[in-house]
Amino acid sequence: MRNLTILCFLFVLTACNWSASREKKTQELVNKEILGIDWEDVDQYPLFADCDETASKQEQKQCFMATLLKHFSETLEESDFVVEEALNDTIFVDFLMEASGTISLLEIDKGGITDDQLPGFDEQISKCLNRLPKIEPALKRGIPVRAKFRIPIVLQ
Numbered sequence: 001m002r003n004l005t006i007l008c009f010l011f012v013l014t015a016c017n018w019s020a021s022r023e024k025k026t027q028e029l030v031n032k033e034i035l036g037i038d039w040e041d042v043d044q045y046p047l048f049a050d051c052d053e054t055a056s057k058q059e060q061k062q063c064f065m066a067t068l069l070k071h072f073s074e075t076l077e078e079s080d081f082v083v084e085e086a087l088n089d090t091i092f093v094d095f096l097m098e099a100s101g102t103i104s105l106l107e108i109d110k111g112g113i114t115d116d117q118l119p120g121f122d123e124q125i126s127k128c129l130n131r132l133p134k135i136e137p138a139l140k141r142g143i144p145v146r147a148k149f150r151i152p153i154v155l156q
Contacts, residue, residue, distance in 0.1 A: 042138040042139060042140050042145065042147055043057070043139050043140050043141060043142075044057065044060060044138060045057065045060040045061045045063075045064045046064055046097055046101075046135045046136060046137055046147065047060060047135065047136045048063070048064065048067045048133060048134075048135055048136075049133060050067065053136075068151060069151065069153075071128065071131075071132060072093075072125075072151070072153060075124065075127070075128040075131070076124060076128070076153075079124050087117055087118075087155050088155070088156055089110065090152050090154050091108060091109065091110040091121075091153045091154075091155060092108070092110075092152055093107075093108055093109075093125055093150070093153060094106040094107040094108075094109070094148065094149070094150045095148070095149055095151075096147070096148050096149075097138065097146060097147050097148075097149065098146050099137050099143075099144040099145055100144070101134065101135050101136060101144075103129050103130075103132060103135070104129075105125065105126050105129055106148070108121075108122050108125055118155075125153075
C-alpha cells in the first residue's frame with residue numbers, strides 16, 4: 001500500500017509541469033497565436049451598403065473596389081475637365097480608411113502630363129473621397145481596423 005501511495009505521488013509530480021507557471025504558458029500561447037496572424041491582410045474588406053457581408057472575402061473585395069471605382073467614375077464624369085491633347089494615363093490613389101470608417105487621402109501618384117492637362121484633379125479626387133457613401137470598416141478577427149488601399153484610375 002505504501003509503495004502504491006509513493007507511486008501515485010510520483011505520478012502526480014511528473015504529470016504536472018510544476019516549473020512553468022500559468023502566466024508563462026498563457027504568454028507562450030498568445031505569442032504563438034500572434035505569430036500565426038497575417039497582419040498584411042484583413043479578414044473582411046470594407047463594405048458599402050449594397051455589398052453582401054456574408055459573401056466570400058474575394059467577392060467582398062470585388063464589390064468594394066467596383067463600388068469605389070464606379071463612384072470615382074461618376075464624379076469625374078460630372079467634372080468639366082477640358083483636355084487639349086490625347087491623354088492615356090493610369091493614376092494611383094492611395095487612401096487610408098480608419099477603424100471608424102472615415103477616409104483620408106494619402107497620395108495621388110500621377111505623371112506630369114496629367115498634372116498639366118488636368119489642373120484641379122487632386123481636388124476632385126479629394127472631393128470624391130469625401131462624398132463616398134457610408135462604409136463599414138475592414139475587420140480583422142472581428143475588430144474594426146484601419147486599412148490602406150491603392151486604386152488605379154485609368155484616364156483615356
